[in-house]
Amino acid sequence: MDVLLIIDVQQGVMKATHYQQTQVLANINRAAAHVRQQQGRVIYIQHDDQLGEELEPGSSGWQLHSVLQPAKGDSRVRKTACDSFLDTELAFLLAEQPVDRLILCGSNTDFCVDTTLRSATAHGFEVLLLSDGHTTAERPHLSAAQIIEHHHWMWRHLSLPEGRSVTLLTTDELLAVTPDLQPC
Template sequence: MNAIDTGTAALVVIDVQRGLFDTRPPPFEADAVVARINGLADRARAAGAPVVFVQHERDGSPLAFGSNGWSLESSLRQSPRDYVVRKTTPDAFLRTGLADLLQALAVDRLVLCGYASEFCVDTTARRAAALGFPVTLAADAHTTHDKPHLDAARIRAHHNATLPDISSFGVEIRAVDSDAIEFSRAG
């Protein structure tokens, strides 16, 4: 394995919540994606890198704040040292404290994973790059549901191929399989 060292990164896990994963059918490769996220989180914590869980909420829906559906997916491994950010749009930075949290933690790059590839993962990756954060997209640790126009595997493949082609933000976005991502903390 040729490991990708992410430097002073935070792992940001987007919307891996019961209301999105405990569905019939579940998201594409749901169990494998959660296992990969757990592996990433374990490596991040072992290196002292922050782990941030982002949770979407919408009143009157299965993702209503505090509801069972809003809760993180039950097989995600969590630590009391992890951080939680609540959001109401596909952009994990918009009207949240994520940018301030990352600055306080001296994070200068992000590893992103979670749900949904074409909405919250894509939007957050683009916004992070626009804010100057290089992004490593865990290519096999984000997912979505099949859509009428395209199945989830191709949606994920599309985002893994197109996000790294964006250079106009001035920072790199790369898509790397989760087993090639290692974390380290400076100082």
């Protein structure tokens, strides 16, 4: 079974300054619909901040981005660190069924997406990253496009134990293949 993790796509995280935001949001919705159609599971990861901060639980900034299209059977996991596995119920939810592939997308490339990807490989998952399904904002030293390009290169060249892998693919490529990555 495929499991799609949608990381931190929240009102207070996804600002107008995020790189190719409109297309990324559309790709996330397309991927979620595809995974559900293939009897997979969709899990929304939401970051919790402290009281009074932008991602305070229950606040408008903490809510999922208004463009997302969650379905009734989707799950939600709350976290307080960049790693979606750290001190959360994510590993427990993933242990409830056989996970063939863990598909990642979301925001921010250089923080929570990267940390969760590395943690997922450490937990033994085959990881697929939607190369057009994650985004970030400009940083003082790098453009968002440079950050994304850098992380794509790093993820392709991670040194991982035998049997663990990270595969980057576009949303169109995900939609065009069956769960075992063989063309339809």
